[in-house]
Amino acid sequence: MVQKKKSPAAASSATVEAPAPKRRGRPRAYEPDVALAKALDLFRKDGFAGTSLDDLSAATGMNRPSLYGAFGDKRELYIKTYQRYRADARAAMQDxxxxxxxxxxxxxxxxxVALxxxxxxxxxxRGCFTVMTAASEAVADPDIRAMVLEGFGELDKAFAICFRRAKETGELPASADPDALAQMASATIHTIAIRARARTPRKQLEQIVRxxxxxxxxAAKR
Amino acid sequence: MVQKKKSPAAASSATVEAPAPKRRGRPRAYEPDVALAKALDLFRKDGFAGTSLDDLSAATGMNRPSLYGAFGDKRELYIKTYQRYRADARAAMQDxxxxxxxxxxxxxxxxxVALxxxxxxxxxxRGCFTVMTAASEAVADPDIRAMVLEGFGELDKAFAICFRRAKETGELPASADPDALAQMASATIHTIAIRARARTPRKQLEQIVRxxxxxxxxAAKR
DNA sequence: CTTTTTTTGTACCATTTCGCAAATAATTCC
DNA sequence: GGAATTATTTGCGAAATGGTACAAAAAAAG
Structure with missing residues (x-):
C-alpha cells in the first residue's frame, strides 16, 4: 500500500493530507499519482538526461509550470519518481x-514477479529503474546514490531472510552462508534486469533463473 | 592487442591502414586512438544523452567539425567508442x-581484472559501459542491442569454457552444468559492475566475488 | 458579489545542442 | 612554385532545453 487519494474515514493527524474535503483554490486538473506514474515511465525508458521537460509535460498532460509547481525541478521530479518506483517494487515484492x-x-x-x-x-x-538509470546517476549524485545503495541493501537483506529461514527448516544445510547466497540471488536479479533490457527473450531469462x-x-534440496 | 598507430614493418594487405607513411593532405592534429579513448570516458561517465558534442569536443581537443569528419555523428561516435571499449575489455580478459x-x-x-x-x-x-549505458540504449537501437547481446554471449561462452575445462580436470564434478555456472559467473560480473557504479567499496565487492x-x-573443490 | 487562494495557460528568456557551410591552413604530388 | 588534397577554424542557424513571469481561470470564504 503506497498511498491512495481517498480513504472513507481518515482520522490520523500527521501527514495524511489525502481526505481533505475542501481545498482552497482552483482544483488540480491532474492526479499527482498518475502523473508521477507517467513521469516514471519516461525516466525509466529514456533516463534522466534523455527525458526532456517537454516529454514529461506531454506525457503527464501537465504543462511545465504545473509540473514545476507540483514536483519541483527536473531532478526533484526524477527523485520522486524513483521513490515511487521503489515503493511500488517493494510493495509488489513484500507480499x-x-x-x-x-x-x-x-x-x-x-x-x-521480477520478470x-x-x-x-x-x-x-522497461528494465529496472535502479539498474538502468539510477545506478548511473549514483556516481555523481549523493542523494540518488544513497537510495540506490539502500535498494541493494534491502534486496540483499530480504533474500538473506529467505535463506536463513530455509536453514531453519532444514532445506539448506547448516554450512550454507545465507548472506553469500543472498548476494547471488541479488546478482541473479541484476543480470536478468540488464539482459531483459536488451530484449533477451523471457524463456531464456527463466532458464537463467532455473x-x-x-x-x-x-546442494541441499536435491 | 587492439590496434596501434605504428608498427615498424606492416606488410599485411587488408584493412591495416596504420603504417601509411605518407598521407595526402594536411596532417591530423589529433590521434584518433586517444581521441576515441577520451570520448569513451565521457560516454561511459555520462551516457549517450548526457554527453554533448561540446563536451566531447573539449575532451578530445577536436572541434566539432573535425569530430564529425573523423567519426561521423554522435550516434556513430558512440557506437565506435563502444566497439573500442569491447575490444579493449576483450583483450584484457582474453589473456x-x-x-x-x-x-x-x-x-x-x-x-x-573486472574490478x-x-x-x-x-x-x-566508471562502471561497465555495457551495463551502464549501452544496455539502456539497447531497447531502442537495434545495432547497439546486437552488440550488447553479443557481449553477453561472449562473456557467457568464455566462462563456460573455464567450467568445462574444470570438469575435464576433475575440479568440478561430472554433474556440474557449465552453462548454468557460466551464467552465474556473468551475473556476478554484472552485479559488481552495477554496485561499483554506486560506489560500493572494493572490499565489499571482493567479498561478493569470494x-x-x-x-x-x-561443491567440488572443497 | 467581492476577495482570497490555488492552479492553469501563454508566452518568453537565456542557454545549450547538433549539425553544417565556407574560409583558411598544412601537407603531398607534379 | 602551383594544383590537389586533407584538416582545422570560425561562425552560423534552427531547434530544443530548463526554467520562469504574468495574466487568466476556477474554486472557497467572507
Missing amino acids: IFKVELPIRKRLQRIYD DIYLSGEEGP GAIDLMCG | IFKVELPIRKRLQRIYD DIYLSGEEGP GAIDLMCG
Whole structure:
C-alpha cells in the first residue's frame, strides 16, 4: 500500500493530507499519482538526461509550470519518481517475500514477479529503474546514490531472510552462508534486469533463473 | 592487442591502414586512438544523452567539425567508442581467460581484472559501459542491442569454457552444468559492475566475488 | 458579489545542442 | 612554385532545453 487519494474515514493527524474535503483554490486538473506514474515511465525508458521537460509535460498532460509547481525541478521530479518506483517494487515484492513457501518455490515466485516488472512496457521491456538509470546517476549524485545503495541493501537483506529461514527448516544445510547466497540471488536479479533490457527473450531469462536456483539450493534440496 | 598507430614493418594487405607513411593532405592534429579513448570516458561517465558534442569536443581537443569528419555523428561516435571499449575489455580478459589455472584461481583473476576496470576513473568508478549505458540504449537501437547481446554471449561462452575445462580436470564434478555456472559467473560480473557504479567499496565487492566463487566451485573443490 | 487562494495557460528568456557551410591552413604530388 | 588534397577554424542557424513571469481561470470564504 503506497498511498491512495481517498480513504472513507481518515482520522490520523500527521501527514495524511489525502481526505481533505475542501481545498482552497482552483482544483488540480491532474492526479499527482498518475502523473508521477507517467513521469516514471519516461525516466525509466529514456533516463534522466534523455527525458526532456517537454516529454514529461506531454506525457503527464501537465504543462511545465504545473509540473514545476507540483514536483519541483527536473531532478526533484526524477527523485520522486524513483521513490515511487521503489515503493511500488517493494510493495509488489513484500507480499511474495513474506509468504512461507519451500525455498525453491519462494525464489521461483520472486523471480517471476521480477520478470513481470522488467519485461512489461509498451515500447519494449522497461528494465529496472535502479539498474538502468539510477545506478548511473549514483556516481555523481549523493542523494540518488544513497537510495540506490539502500535498494541493494534491502534486496540483499530480504533474500538473506529467505535463506536463513530455509536453514531453519532444514532445506539448506547448516554450512550454507545465507548472506553469500543472498548476494547471488541479488546478482541473479541484476543480470536478468540488464539482459531483459536488451530484449533477451523471457524463456531464456527463466532458464537463467532455473540455473541460479539449482545452484543456490541444489546442494541441499536435491 | 587492439590496434596501434605504428608498427615498424606492416606488410599485411587488408584493412591495416596504420603504417601509411605518407598521407595526402594536411596532417591530423589529433590521434584518433586517444581521441576515441577520451570520448569513451565521457560516454561511459555520462551516457549517450548526457554527453554533448561540446563536451566531447573539449575532451578530445577536436572541434566539432573535425569530430564529425573523423567519426561521423554522435550516434556513430558512440557506437565506435563502444566497439573500442569491447575490444579493449576483450583483450584484457582474453589473456586471463586463456591462462590455464585451477578454476578458483582463474576466476579470482578474472574478477580482479573486472574490478580494476570498473573501479578505475578519476571522478568516481566508471562502471561497465555495457551495463551502464549501452544496455539502456539497447531497447531502442537495434545495432547497439546486437552488440550488447553479443557481449553477453561472449562473456557467457568464455566462462563456460573455464567450467568445462574444470570438469575435464576433475575440479568440478561430472554433474556440474557449465552453462548454468557460466551464467552465474556473468551475473556476478554484472552485479559488481552495477554496485561499483554506486560506489560500493572494493572490499565489499571482493567479498561478493569470494562468495560467488565458493558457491560455484565449492561443491567440488572443497 | 467581492476577495482570497490555488492552479492553469501563454508566452518568453537565456542557454545549450547538433549539425553544417565556407574560409583558411598544412601537407603531398607534379 | 602551383594544383590537389586533407584538416582545422570560425561562425552560423534552427531547434530544443530548463526554467520562469504574468495574466487568466476556477474554486472557497467572507
